[in-house]
Amino acid sequence: SVTKNGPRPFTVIVEGNIGSGKTTFLNHFNQYEDVCVLAEPIEMWRNCQGHNLLGLMYQDIKKWSFTFQSYVQLTMLQHHTKQTSCPVKLMERSIYSARYCFVEKMKQDGLLPEASAAVIEKHFDWIQDYANVDVDLVVYLRTTPEVVYDRMMERNRQEEKAVSLDYLKALHQIHEDWLYHKTLFKVPAPVIVLDADLDKSLIREEYLKCEPHILVSTKA
Numbered sequence: 721s722v723t724k725n726g727p728r729p730f731t732v733i734v735e736g737n738i739g740s741g742k743t744t745f746l747n748h749f750n751q752y753e754d755v756c757v758l759a760e761p762i763e764m765w766r767n768c769q770g771h772n773l774l775g776l777m778y779q780d781i782k783k784w785s786f787t788f789q790s791y792v793q794l795t796m797l798q799h800h801t802k803q804t805s806c807p808v809k810l811m812e813r814s815i816y817s818a819r820y821c822f823v824e825k826m827k828q829d830g831l832l833p834e835a836s837a838a839v840i841e842k843h844f845d846w847i848q849d850y851a852n853v854d855v856d857l858v859v860y861l862r863t864t865p866e867v868v869y870d871r872m873m874e875r876n877r878q879e880e881k882a883v884s885l886d887y888l889k890a891l892h893q894i895h896e897d898w899l900y901h902k903t904l905f906k907v908p909a910p911v912i913v914l915d916a917d918l919d920k921s922l923i924r925e926e927y928l929k930c931e932p933h934i935l936v937s938t939k940a
């Protein structure tokens with residue numbers, strides 16, 4: 721239910737740039753039955769009643785940014801309010817990074833008209849007041865733009881072919897201001913910063929560092 725003060729699991733959001741290793745991080749925690757892992761609903765964004773909103777957005781960001789970000793906000797609300805019997809919910813990104821990182825970036829670049837941004841913000845504000853979207857911990861997978869650019873190109877996601885290093889640098893800076901310097905917007909919960917430039921073979925040590933903070937209220 722979306723009532724504001726209903727019971728909710730210990731909720732952790734995983735934030736970071738494109739290619740920062742969020743999926744790898746989530747997969748590590750899939751091994752725990754007490755953790756409900758919610759990956760980004762990218763397949764919903766790729767098929768909204770047959771429309772690939774992610775593809776449309778990257779093809780003509782001015783024309784489709786509002787459409788895409790409106791649907792992202794809805795799908796994130798659905799994840800935040802999804803019922804689970806697990807004591808811990810681990811989400812890939814959140815309604816907060818939607819508003820504070822991606823919508824913010826599109827506003828700054830003039831890719832999202834002020835009137836459109838205003839409507840998204842009205843939805844966001846209403847959700848803050850009437851829905852249960854509180855979170856308890858933020859895991860920030862901190863990377864350098866060049867590293868995630870190489871990973872993104874290697875992953876070779878169809879819709880991201882035209883994403884530039886400059887775009888990743890700008891997104892990186894917004895994540896830094898929000899979650900590291902904490903000068904951009906309200907940070908919704910305490911932040912654990914991980915060095916996500918580390919190669920997959922070494923990153924496991926970083927995960928083990930934050931496990932105790934995530935596997936709270938689960939059977940030991």
Ligand SMILES: Cc1cc2cn([C@H]3C[C@H](O)[C@@H](CO)O3)c(=O)nc2[nH]1
Pocket residue numbers: 738760762774792796813814815817818819822880
């Ligand atoms: C919350 C949120 C996630 C998200 C992802 N994206 C893009 C970045 C990646 O190319 C792709 C998958 O994360 O979607 C976006 O433009 N706006 C977003 N908002």
